[in-house]
Amino acid sequence: MGFCLSVISGCSLSQSIARCKGRFPALGNSLGGNGLLVAQFTAGEWLALIQHELLLMAAVFFGIGLLDELAMDAAYIWLRLTGRTKTERLPGTDLRDEELMGMAAVFIPAWREDAVIGPTLTHALASWPQEDLRIYVGCYRNDPETQASIAVAARADRRVRMVIVGEDGPTSKAHCLNRLYLALQDDEARMRCKAHMVVLHDAEDMVDPAALVLLDRAVWLSDFVQLPVMALPPSDSRWIANHYSDEFAESHAKAMVVRDALGCAIPGAGVGSAIARPMLDRLARAHQGEPFARHSLTEDYELGQRVVALGGAGRFLRVRTQGGSLVATRAYFPSSLETSVRQKTRWVHGIALQGWDRLGWGGSLLNRWMTLRDRRGPLAALVLACAYFLVAASFISGLAVEFGLVAALEPSPLLRALLLFTLAGLFWRCAARAVFTAREYGAAEGLRAIPRVIVSNIIAIMSGRRALAAYFGTLRGAPVVWDKTEHSDHPAIALQRELPA
Structure with a gap:
């Protein structure tokens, strides 16, 4: 064969x-x-032979991956049919009027975020008027622009505290978060009042008005709670930025829901995440006083895994308002190929490669299945690269056959069956992606999600290669630095522009 x-x-x-x-x-x-x-x-015969072997390899691995996706789809459909994944609806009352059940701290690390940190704080303070809210914004001593933006946005609101890291930035996102944790401890000691939860957000997020109260209630029953993320589609990047919309729409409506129902660890997204205050202290005691993994590129992902490793419970909370809007954290994502590849390189490097080294393969069989899904990025990139090479090779082979330079490829019955199986799976996966995207963004975006699969694959190939190169660099001693994404626009600003004058 x-x-x-x-x-x-x-x-x-x-x-x-x-x-x-x-x-x-x-x-x-x-x-x-x-x-x-x-x-x-001849060169044509070698091409035909290599093409056949790569086709067989790609078909086998695509078949395995398709079986994995079909298992996830089957679990989701079964949970839907049995009513175990029904999305809750909020009552008609405005949750912004509800009081918190204790002090809630929000951590926002920032490095060169002067363009977006102001709108983020202004929107958060307006959306969450509760007096028991405290927002800790971490910035660096060599970033005066971000400091100025924080000061202007906070004005005299005592609920905002700017914490300046006593080192030149950037260090790492987790290092900044650990500094915010120390600031919270100092305030708690001075006020003799301890927060009951810490919520994590990024400097470019647009928070949901209902999110704080929902997290406040949920964290009393769980040690870690994650809300969905919605990647807002900017009008100037329907293909690069919008592919995030497709991926989050499906992942946070299906895969995360299944993980929650099966009792698996819930990976943190770094935004819209709440962790119970006692669990944060347990993490700090278990890791030399630092609850956030300083040397990890994806400390948010590790957070949910480490909570479960300490015996804690995680939950994915999916709720809609009475009007049908999903309670989620909204943000713009990279709109250029270079920035998107950089961001996903960090994700693949941190989750698939560093995660293997740092977290291992613990937990139940179901949890190991989910961990394997999280870490398949580099292998998927390799198989996808082979598949796109085969597209080009098939075109060249077709020309060679047409001119009589080589005999036509006659695949074996096994290979033919694998190709038919994966082709049917491709149609199924594209249809599922379109349905999940259309549910959140409309039918037009749902249809565009189908060709955007190609964009997603190309970015996955490029980021997988760069992640492997970066990982080998760290093995040779290269430092882990905050390779953050630059942000120039904010959803709250765009929302104001759309309002009638």
């Missing part, structure tokens, strides 16, 4: 080539009696 299966079965190279002779008549003329005269292959 070719080189791929010969490696598994222990066949020799000549035996592997001999197995291909029946499906490549032109190759047989060049093999000789014993099948060892491979040097006589």
